[in-house]
Amino acid sequence: MSDFLDDFLGYLEFERHASSETCRAYSSDIIQFLNFIDAGEQFNPRAVDRPTVRAFLAHVHNSGAAKSTAGRKLSTLRSFFKYLQREGAVAENPFAAVRRPRKERKLPKLLDEDEVRRLLEAPDPATFAGARDRAIIETLYSTGARVGELAAMNIEDVDFVAEVVRVRGKRKKERMLPLGSFAIEALLLYQEKREVLAGRIVTMHRRAIFINKFGGRLSDRSVRRMLDKYVVEVGIGRKISPHSLRHSFATHMLNRGADLRSVQELLGHASISTTQIYTPHHRSAQGHLQSGPPPGGRRVVVTWAGPTGRLEIATRPARLHAQR
Secondary structure, eight states: OOHHHHHHHHHHHHTSOOOHHHHHHHHHHHHHHHHHTTOGGGOOGGGOOHHHHHHHHHHHHHTTOOHHHHHHHHHHHHHHHHHHHHTTSOSSOTTTTOOOOOOOOOOOOOOOHHHHHHHHHOSOTTSHHHHHHHHHHHHHHHHOOOHHHHHTOBGGGEETTTTEEEEEOGGGOEEEEEOOHHHHHHHHHHHHHHHHTGGGSOGGGTTBSSBOTTSSBOOHHHHHHHHHHHHHHTTOOSOOOHHHHHHHHHHHHHHTTOOHHHHHHHHTOSSHHHHGGGHHHHHHHHTTOOOSSOTTOOOOOSSOOOGGGOOGGGGOHHHHHHTO
């Protein structure tokens, strides 16, 4: 649609090391803006002034978009025009002085510990798909990884001896996450089932841990569809996503005694203010916590344990640092 857009997306991917998800989101927001101003192939960034910016933001608001969505679009276009300014395509950034709308602070959707247990026990590990699905859900809940990070995991990223997995987060930043014993058991069982299908795996996806029945790398969309199936199956009567497991991981960790900084590091948040969204859930649950070993009877490694015995891994931050 525009050479400026193509160049910017290349800059995001190769210089900023942005993920494919981020690039798609930026592209979508910028294309919406270009369509709004009817730029076509003849986009002239110098023609974009503050009245144009205000008109576009009013259009977004009037379309019923949430403040968080409007804020994201503003940030995208501010970054786009900052890049154009750096390249000499514009003299100033018309989005620079625009104040971001105050975002509603919505509490994340969570699963309680019983719902997590039901979800984890739903897949049938006797089948390939069931063993894979259980390994996926266990890994998501055990590590707090994003679904995109999980889908991108390769075989060499898992160290069963050190009980850690390497994930690549936003801007391709790597971090090592401890794996709980339930997740390790599920992954080992899945690896056995995966070996049976080794001849079917597509060559370019041989390194992928999680594969579909056709031998290709499992996509994050497929993981979402898989989780939807089990949510219905176990009777959880609301919309739950893979990110809900990440939210549940963080909140349950705090409820069991983890400090905010440790949870921030495990989640890969650049700012602790992002992690603080979980503290309201944490405070509301404090009065309901019970002392003693975690449900499921798993061993507690240091001083505090995780729900269903699946989060005891986070009590070993020293190992986490040692693997870097």
